[in-house]
Amino acid sequence: MPELPEVQTVINLLKAKKLIGLRISDVNVIKSKLLKNVSILGLKKATIGAKITSLNRIGKNIIINLSNKKSIVIHLRMEGKLFLEGIKPEWNTKHLMLEFILTQHKVLRYYDTRMFGTLHVYDQKNLLNQLHIKKIAIDPLNVKFNGEYLKKAITNKNKPIKTCLLDQTLVSGIGNIYCDEILFAAKIHPLTKPKDIKNFNVLAQKSTEILKKAIKLKGTTVFSYHSAPNTSGSFQKYLAVYGRTHQKCVRCKTMIKKIVVGGRGTYFCPNCQRL
């Protein structure tokens, strides 16, 4: 379920395992469905021989910058996993889609059960002009993100606040789980229309606060998320509403309700979060 904290955790772990500085010596494409704007040959030409120089994140996208001024952009979507391993795979290879063979006997492997993930290759100088990258809004960790930004971005929208927070072109990084947690923390009903929101500052603060805490805890492990083999997050211990249908609200003991908003399962406390 990688949302911003899980994606950031993946990046943090890749850095901790010293991915930066390694050179790509070969590429094995097992399932080419992952490749979106390059052929297998194109990917090989663009990456073999290049050194990995830096890693960063745009919204939920992982950006791998190379010494030849190319960037590999990976989006994990629902179930993607990007692990830095040794020669021997440390995960079920049934869902292995791609391998970057690296120096120092390391292999960067991409696994994806549902094969929804995407990989693009761009020239670094063109990266920010690519439509699907350019349209991604700032995330709640950005210094420019605050109540005023949020108000400006969403106040004229006519869809539920929950749907707005999930729209990556308005604010990036938030997914279904943290969205419910943020709205609970801010005491806002998920169906509230943006024009009825009184305190955008609280909403913005809670967004930043919750994502930061989740990064500190290496993300949330529910469904199948793992940031690395043998590495789970622990934020799930702090989930206040997500997945807690028919359990008591941690604040007021009212039963948590589940509804569908914009096609997504949505958990909230009918007492703390009123329309």
Add this chain to the structure above:
DNA sequence: CAGCGTGTTGAGGA
């Protein structure tokens, strides 16, 4: 066996 799901896109409707 049927239904559900963490994310995003694009088709179609208003």
Add this chain to the structure above:
DNA sequence: TTCCTCAACACGCT
């Protein structure tokens, strides 16, 4: 044109 909703993607789990 612009905004919004919802099915579809592919597979494992309950």
